[in-house]
Amino acid sequence: MTGMSLNKKQLAAQLKEVANLLELLGEDAFRARAFMTAARNIENFEGDVAQLLQEDRLSEIKGIGSGLAAELAALKTQESLPLLEELKGRVPEGVRSLFMVSGLGAKKIAALWQSGIVSLEDLVAAAQAGRIASMKGFGKKSAENILVAAQFALNARKRMHLNVALKIAQLVIEAITQALPQARAEIAGSLRRGLETIGDINLLITGVKAPQVAKALENIVQVKDLSESQLTVLLDGRTVQIIISSEAAFGASLAFYTGNYEYRRMLLERAAELGYELREDGLFQADKLTETKSEVDLFEKLKLPFIQAERREQRQPKPTAQVITLADMHGLVHNHSSWSDAVNSIREMVSAARAKGYNYLAMADHSQSSYYANGLSAERVFAQAKEIAEIRRELADEGSDFGLLHGIEVDIMTDGSLDYPDEVLAVLDYTVVSVHQNFSLSESKQTARIIRAVQNPYAGILGHATGRLLLRRPGYQLDLQAVIEACAESNTVIEINAHPYRLDLDWRWVIKARELGCKFSINPDAHHIDGFDDLRYGVIVARKAGLSKVDVVNTAPTAEQFLRQLKSSSLKSPAKATQAES
Ligand SMILES: [Zn+2]
Ligand SMILES: [Zn+2]
Numbered sequence: 257m258t259g260m261s262l263n264k265k266q267l268a269a270q271l272k273e274v275a276n277l278l279e280l281l282g283e284d285a286f287r288a289r290a291f292m293t294a295a296r297n298i299e300n301f302e303g304d305v306a307q308l309l310q311e312d313r314l315s316e317i318k319g320i321g322s323g324l325a326a327e328l329a330a331l332k333t334q335e336s337l338p339l340l341e342e343l344k345g346r347v348p349e350g351v352r353s354l355f356m357v358s359g360l361g362a363k364k365i366a367a368l369w370q371s372g373i374v375s376l377e378d379l380v381a382a383a384q385a386g387r388i389a390s391m392k393g394f395g396k397k398s399a400e401n402i403l404v405a406a407q408f409a410l411n412a413r414k415r416m417h418l419n420v421a422l423k424i425a426q427l428v429i430e431a432i433t434q435a436l437p438q439a440r441a442e443i444a445g446s447l448r449r450g451l452e453t454i455g456d457i458n459l460l461i462t463g464v465k466a467p468q469v470a471k472a473l474e475n476i477v478q479v480k481d482l483s484e485s486q487l488t489v490l491l492d493g494r495t496v497q498i499i500i501s502s503e504a505a506f507g508a509s510l511a512f513y514t515g516n517y518e519y520r521r522m523l524l525e526r527a528a529e530l531g532y533e534l535r536e537d538g539l540f541q542a543d544k545l546t547e548t549k550s551e552v553d554l555f556e557k558l559k560l561p562f563i564q565a566e567r568r569e570q571r572q573p574k575p576t577a578q579v580i581t582l583a584d585m586h587g588l589v590h591n592h593s594s595w596s597d598a599v600n601s602i603r604e605m606v607s608a609a610r611a612k613g614y615n616y617l618a619m620a621d622h623s624q625s626s627y628y629a630n631g632l633s634a635e636r637v638f639a640q641a642k643e644i645a646e647i648r649r650e651l652a653d654e655g656s657d658f659g660l661l662h663g664i665e666v667d668i669m670t671d672g673s674l675d676y677p678d679e680v681l682a683v684l685d686y687t688v689v690s691v692h693q694n695f696s697l698s699e700s701k702q703t704a705r706i707i708r709a710v711q712n713p714y715a716g717i718l719g720h721a722t723g724r725l726l727l728r729r730p731g732y733q734l735d736l737q738a739v740i741e742a743c744a745e746s747n748t749v750i751e752i753n754a755h756p757y758r759l760d761l762d763w764r765w766v767i768k769a770r771e772l773g774c775k776f777s778i779n780p781d782a783h784h785i786d787g788f789d790d791l792r793y794g795v796i797v798a799r800k801a802g803l804s805k806v807d808v809v810n811t812a813p814t815a816e817q818f819l820r821q822l823k824s825s826s827l828k829s830p831a832k833a834t835q836a837e838s
Pocket of ligand 1: 665690692719720
């Protein structure tokens with residue numbers, strides 16, 4: 257990457273890293289602070305930072321003096337600051353990785369380094385052995401928090417989000433099939449099963465030889481290991497394992513490498529019962545390969561019902577008829593516009609949703625307590641209602657039956673009340689109720705808070721129920737079972753937030769919630785029109801839980817039918833719902 261494509265986030269990240277390393281090394285504290293201030297100002301800068309960089313005008317940003325601007329000019333032609341490279345050379349990579357542990361700053365990391373801790377693994381071991389608690393400036397409580405955060409960071413470093421893994425897999429597959437059109441490639445492993453975070457990526461390829469694949473990929477990956485039947489490559493620091501299979505063994509190999517461990521064991525045992533041997537390189541009978549060109553062939557041979565890959569997380573998953581697909585989704589629900597903290601206007605979002613073939617769009621900008629996200633005051637809610645009515649009229653004049661719904665993502669207050677008085681809530685078509693603040697309440701308080709909110713007659717959908725950010729932070733302390741029971745009782749729909757960092761409610765809990773009779777809404781939580789495409793990840797979660805379209809309210813073909821399935825809409829007059837659809 258050259259300076260041309262360096263965005264402000266990446267630039268700010270480099271400056272922050274410089275500041276952290278300067279402080280860690282005990283260098284000029286004033287200089288460290290200057291870099292940190294510059295990083296913050298760049299992050300908050302509204303204009304095009306890359307352009308300013310190219311035009312030598314970075315000093316127009318507050319807090320960037322001419323000296324610093326001159327130093328940053330190096331980024332016009334190279335991807336990393338020379339000072340950063342120099343500092344990195346002085347601090348072992350393992351020590352730098354300690355910055356991933358939330359709650360650890362440069363001063364504490366310096367102390368840890370001095371006591372011989374040079375990696376996340378070291379930190380976890382030291383904390384478990386009680387050595388951190390006795391260090392000066394740490395203490396028992398802080399050592400406990402560090403242990404949890406370090407284990408989290410360790411796991412996060414080894415795994416990636418679903419969207420990242422899919423993107424890497426697609427890049428590799430495209431490069432292979434472009435160079436070798438005879439190749440057939442499939443994703444296997446946990447990525448094919450759609451697990452919420454992914455370790456290594458597994459691909460199965462047929463029709464080509466490993467060295468050909470290595471050649472096809474030479475410009476985009478680093479080859480770590482190459483043999484006759486497989487190769488391991490690195491792309492963006494992520495491991496991709498590519499297995500070469502034969503056409504006649506493809507189905508058996510794909511099932512073998514898709515797993516999971518338990519499910520594969522069941523397949524192996526089943527094959528043995530029927531006089532076969534299932535191996536990584538195919539299905540065999542008396543050492544003779546039995547042809548399985550596809551997985552369907554394998555399941556037929558083993559006299560088993562076909563189980564979709566996403567369900568193979570246990571030995572004996574229940575076969576599900578009519579599992580939901582992306583094509584079943586007709587409405588985009590829980591979307592933010594430039595009224596609060598997102599990029600696009602409502603009109604832009606409507607036209608993008610229509611272009612993508614959806615039948616309705618349900619807005620949900622932030623409520624007033626989310627002031628940092630430019631949440632809407634009651635007055636602005638009424639103003640937004642006017643704009644939405646206007647856009648509905650424009651749609652009607654055009655003869656379009658596209659539905660536009662007015663909702664808000666209403667903050668759940670600490671006591672469980674909602675962020676607006678009833679007279680404001682009453683003008684909305686629906687609500688998403690979410691926790692955005694006070695994550696650190698005790699389990700009993702957090703649980704009582706959310707239960708009170710979902711029992712509110714105006715609560716339509718419970719948004720991102722646990723607040724987790726995959727590989728970033730765990731959810732808040734919560735008795736999720738009790739919350740789900742309250743949703744079932746009060747008819748509050750539970751969101752499957754499709755953002756790849758959330759995927760909240762977790763699919764394991766979706767299974768339980770469905771058994772209790774809950775309904776779900778698969779929502780993009782889009783902050784940009786591109787976010788609509790995240791819906792696919794939410795559908796993967798639903799498929800893992802074995803949902804079919806009747807379990808999901810935004811498979812309803814029209815906005816009116818969608819509203820009818822939400823509790824909050826029962827508060828509305830029929831006239832209002834009809835108007836919403838037109
Ligand atoms: Zn939210
Ligand atoms: Zn949201």
